[in-house]
Amino acid sequence: MDEITPSRTWRVPAGLPAAKLAGAVLLVALGLLFADGDSVRLVVAALAAAALAGWAARDLVAPVRLAVDSDGLTVIRGFAGRRLLPWSAVEAITVDRRPRLGLTSETLEIDAGESLHLLGRYDLGATPEEVAAELRAARPDTTG
Structure with a gap:
């Protein structure tokens, strides 16, 4: 049986994992620079860097967040x-x-009855409005 190839996919922008990893390195560097012998500051910086690196790892392991066929x-x-x-x-x-802090955030919501899937611009690499329009256009007509 042939594997179905998605007709369209949306993925995390390529530069985003690199930015997150750079942020993790920066947090460690700042922690080392400003710890002044305070182990709590260093541990907090290391934990924040680890969380950021884990978030970047997810982007590298599973960059495709949404596919349609x-x-x-x-x-x-x-x-x-x-x-x-x-x-x-x-x-x-x-x-x-x-609206939040003078900016408007958009989230794509896919309601599947028992589950709700939320995807933002940085998950999709496109605006949620554009993706929603493409998904609606791809949906088969079931009214006929």
């Missing part, structure tokens, strides 16, 4: 797993907009 949507699940949502399970595809 004729069978449905494949979304990221957990750290690096995948879950196929058949079109029949997808109840709604919407974009949530919220």
